[in-house]
Amino acid sequence: MNPYEPNYIEAKWQAYWEKNKTFKVERDSSKKKFYLLEMFPYPSGRIHMGHVRNYTIGDTLARFKRMKGFNVIHPLGWDAFGMPAENAAIKNNTHPAEWTFENIRTMREQIKRLGLSYDWDREIATCHPGYYKWNQWLFLKFLEKGIAYRKNSTINWCEACQTVLANEQVVDGCCWRCDNEVLQKQQEGWFFKITDYADRLLKGCKSLAGKWPEQVLTMQTNWIGKSYGAEVDFKIKDSDEAIKVFTTRPDTLYGAMFMVLAPEHPFTIKLSRGTEQESAIDSFVKKVNLQDTIARTSETGEKEGIFTGAYATNPLTGESVPVWTANFVLMDYGTGAIMSVPAHDQRDLDFARKYNLPVRVVIETKGEALDEKNMTQAYNADGAMIHSDSFDGLIGQEARSKVCEYLEKEGIGKATVNFRLRDWGVSRQRYWGTPIPVVHCDNCGIVPVGYDQLPVELPLDAQLGEKGQSPLHTLESFYKTPCPKCKAPAKRETDTLDTFFCSSWYFDRYTSPRQEDKPFDPEDNGYWMPVDQYVGGIEHAILHLLYSRFFNLVLNDLELTKAKEPFDHLLTQGMVIKDGAKMSKSKGNVVDPDEIIKTYGADTARVFILFAAPPVKDLEWSEQGVEGCYRFLKRVWRIFSDFVDEAKTATPAGENFSTSVKELKELRRMTHITIRRVTEDIEKRMQFNTAIAAIMELVNHLYHFKEWKESQDPIDSAPVIRESLEALILTVSPFAPHIAEEMATLLNFSEPDKSWPLYNEALTQTDEILIVLQVNGKVRQKLKIEAGMSDEDLKSLALIDPKILEWTQDKEIKKVIIVPKKLVNIVVK
RNA sequence: GCCGGUGUGGUGAAAUUGGUAUACACGCUAGUUUUAGGAACUAGUGCUUUCGGGCGUGGGGGUUCGAGUCCCUCCACCGGCACCA
Known part of the structure; x- marks a missing residue:
């Protein structure tokens, strides 16, 4: 017979699969379905080993499930909007669309050479109007439901990318894509109320336990950051108004010796008016505003503050406490104001020591009693309340509940929860994305484009600005439009949607990818969803995976989807490493998949990638x-x-x-x-x-x-x-x-x-099994015995074994342990 | 600081339920074959040894007849969060 010729065999079978549409699937309620999905690629040019690993893992599972009799849906598409297309277009003087579709052609061919079992009839590209039309449709639904809203707020701005970034897209103070420093800016834009879904997203995390990697669930849980505590009103002296604070430790309320407002807090300026601190406050606020937010919120940053000149009343002790403002208090967490309990919070203690503010111990320590005058370590563990009137002696959770009950009864506070999660900013000042389907009208305000007017097409004749500014902002033929409502001349929204919008529901679209009157058919969706097994990189632990879970909940509420979670099982594959570093162009350690396929064949590439390491671990090439x-x-x-x-x-x-x-x-x-x-x-x-x-x-x-x-x-x-x-x-x-x-x-x-x-x-089963004989837990002999031998016979056989006798003679046999079909351990003394 | 993960031969790794530590593969050594290289095949390959054995899964301690696996503690590395009240 012929020698093994992978190139010949592989070309032959790939052609066969393509011609016969071997992996095409249809909904069939008589069959059990299995939805296998890998995170769809960004068409960046050529595939890399990370892709190969991702798709090989997925394909192996898809083929296995198919052989097991499941009706397996295994689609692939393209996450085709985004910045790199624009950058490449500027560099090569081409159009993002041209660049993108050319890359898709190249990568599609590369992927086909790997022999992956995709249903190519379900292929989608998010930059195609047939897809982004439904982005716009969903956006309008979100708008109707109040999920999408517009606000002016502090946003993350990447100067290099010339666009706003969501909180999830800021990594260590830098842009997740280009790694340039992110600035803070005041700007109006569109937001999605992901915060309304914080609790449901958190509950979902629990339901996914055991099915998703623990690491991913922990990261999402931390990102959502739910804390239980209380909102407490501190009455401002000589005023009817109160400062609301959020605290996780209402049991330390008797130790609240001063308050600190965020410099941006409206009361900061207001309270200082008419006091001798007025001008000092103004210059302090100005100074903090100039401070870089990242430096300001880093733990190593110097805590700086200043007295506002005003006092408030501790609602439980009735004492007057000074109101300060300081750089370490953040306006967008809690209420933007804190009560300071220096004895039981390290930051508060550091601050109190720096500015000579009083300290009072109100929680009993387990060991040595605290010295209010000289202590430098705050005691932040639970303990019995002391110096707290009738609350004395209460501990931990019970203490906190009792205090909250009292606050509520008195109308000066209540138990509450707080989240770290912020709403998702989705406006992007970029060209290569989904146009946001609204019109700004001087008479009517913000007017949604009619559903029958979709899609609002992205003009393909636009020229990108030199620095990458979006041409939409200046392209009259695009933005000039009559108001859908009053027909007066109006202006189209020129921002586009964050590309994470596209990837938050593409798996739903795969279930009926050519549907023309809705984003997807509910019956198809109901049959195929949820994705049974999702495979992708850990880098999306928060971003894409959180957004998709959020989308799914909104789509649940819109009664478009039924699955409680979009991805039932998640596998996060490790990176592909070479010479100790992740394969990357900049490190110059990339291995081209095409070269490997040419030399050894796709089967070899696949087997190596699966054999060299388990999927979740990093893989050394x-x-x-x-x-x-x-x-x-x-x-x-x-x-x-x-x-x-x-x-x-x-x-x-x-x-x-x-x-x-x-x-x-x-x-x-x-x-x-x-x-x-x-x-x-x-x-x-x-x-x-x-x-x-x-x-x-x-x-x-x-x-x-x-x-x-x-x-x-x-x-x-x-x-x-x-x-x-x-x-x-x-x-x-x-x-x-x-x-x-x-x-x-x-x-x-x-x-x-x-x-x-x-x-x-x-x-x-074998007729003969190998039994290990141990003396005091050490292997001394191996014995082949008949499979059916009784424990008693085995024991006697072991005890008379010459090799064993060498170790047991002159010793007292204390015990003989028999593990059926495995071993005999003789304990001697 | 908090949370999570990882640590086993020269290398990638295996050991699924507490029961022979190092399966499988790479590399290396020797041999067969080949004009040579390569390829293929065969055998060997944790360390140590006085050839009885002893030691060995990051370090130390514990539970157990028996621990890579369970518990305590420490160390190193990786990832996430972090002035979040």
């Missing part, structure tokens, strides 16, 4: 490792070739087959053990590296079997060999589908033969 996998596939091909003639016409050994030849029994056992191991490794553990290792062992065994057979008089082994080869082909097929298809054809498989093989438990 190794050319030698790739060669090892190539060698493995060549070994598979060769052993198959050696046996194919004998096996071609045979009926595989089945239930009723029996033989007394030890080697044949052993090969059958190996075959069935392999099926079991591979099945469980894929299905229960998603550990493809050990699944492939198991197949390697089967192949090694087949070589040994062949060697044995050649040294014997001819025997009829065809049914057993056939059974083994079938198992080999089928178990290897999710990993290396091309070689598997080729071998299946050479063995004349029929379609039903291609379903996932079952193992026979009885055949995985």
Whole structure:
């Protein structure tokens, strides 16, 4: 037979799959569905190893589930709007659309060379009007529902990208995309009320426990940042107004010795008027405003503050407390004002010491009593309340509840919760995105574009500004439009939507990608959703994965979708590493997938990527490792070739087959053990590296079997060999589908033969089992015994074993522990 | 600081329920074959040893007949959050 020629085999099968639309699926309520999805790529130019890893993991699972009889939907599309297209367009003097579609063409071909089982009829590109029309449609629904709203606020601005960024898109004070420093600016824009969904998003996190990586759930939980506490009113002296504070420690209220307002708090300026602090406050506020927010909110930043000149009343002690303002209090968390309890909060203590403010201990410590005058470490653990009137003695949660009850009764406060999560800013001052479908009219204000007027098309004849400014702002033919309501001349919104909008529901669109009258068909969506298994990088732990969960809840409320969560199971794959660093162009350590495919074939690339590390771990690229996998596939091909003639016409050994030849029994056992191991490794553990290792062992065994057979008089082994080869082909097929298809054809498989093989438990058993004999927990002997031997017989056998006797003679046997089918441990003294 | 994760041969890794530590692969060594290189095949490969054995899963301690696995503690590295009241 011919040598293994991956290029020939792979081209042949890829053409076959394409021509026959092998992986096209339709809704079929008689079949159990499985939705397998990988995070869709940004068409950046060419695919990289990270993509290959992502899609290989997904494809292996998709193929496995298909063989298991599921109706598997496995789509791919393009996250096609976004900045890089604009940057490339400016650099190469082309148009973002041209650049994007050219990249899609290139990457699509590359992806096809990997032999991935996609239903290409469901392909989408988010920059296509047929897709973004529905972005706009959804935006209008959000507007109607009050989820989308406009406000003027402090926003994150990236000067390099010339656009606003959402909080989730600021990483360490820098732009997530270009890594330039992010500035704060006052600007009006569109926001989504993700904060309204904070609690439901949090509850969802709990429901996903065990199905999503714990790390991702923890990150989302922290990002949402729910804290339980109380809102308390501190009456301003000589005024009817009160300052509202949020605290997580109402049990320390008796120790609140002063208050601190954020410099931006309206009361900061207001309270200082008419006091001697007036001008000092003005210059302090000005100074803090000039401070960079990132530096201001870093823990190492110097705490600076100043007295406002005003006093308020501690509602429980009735004492007058001075009201300060300081740079470390943030306007957008809680109420923008805090009560300071220096004895029980480190920041407050540092501040009190710096400005000589009083300290009072109101929580009893476990160890040494605190020294109010000299303490430098605040005591922030729970403890019994002291110096707190009738509350004395109450501890922790109970203390906090009792204080809240009292506050509520007196009408001066209440128990409340606070979130760290902020609303999602979605306006982008960019060109290559979804136009926001509203019109600004001098008479009518903000007017939504009619549903029948969608899509508001992105003009393709626009010229990008030199610095990347969006041409929409200056393109009259785009923005000049009559008001949809009063028909007077008006101006279209020229900002576009954050591209994360597109990726927040694309998985819904896949369920009916060509639907023309709605974003997707509810029946299709109800059948296919949720995504059963989502595969992607951890970098979207918060961004895309949180936004999508939020969208899904809104779509639930709009009665467009039913699934409670969009992604039932999530697998976050590790990075691809070479020479100790993530593969990247800037590090110059990239390996081109095309080159690997050309040299070794896609099957080798796939097997290596799955074999080198479990999916969740980082994967170290190794050319030698790739060669090892190539060698493995060549070994598979060769052993198959050696046996194919004998096996071609045979009926595989089945239930009723029996033989007394030890080697044949052993090969059958190996075959069935392999099926079991591979099945469980894929299905229960998603550990493809050990699944492939198991197949390697089967192949090694087949070589040994062949060697044995050649040294014997001819025997009829065809049914057993056939059974083994079938198992080999089928178990290897999710990993290396091309070689598997080729071998299946050479063995004349029929379609039903291609379903996932079952193992026979009885055949995985041996007649003889190996028992480990231990003395005091140390291995001293290994014994082969008959499988049916009783514990008693085994014990006697162990005790008279000469090797064991060497260790037990002259010693008292205290105990003998027998673990069935595994070991005997003799405890001596 | 808080939360989460990781730590096993020369290397990537395995050990699923507390039961033979290092499966599978890479590399290396020797051999067969080959004009050579390569490839393929065979054997060996944790450390140590007085050849009985002893030691060995980041360090220390504990529970147990038995610990890579459970508990305590410390160290190193990675990731996230962080003046969040």
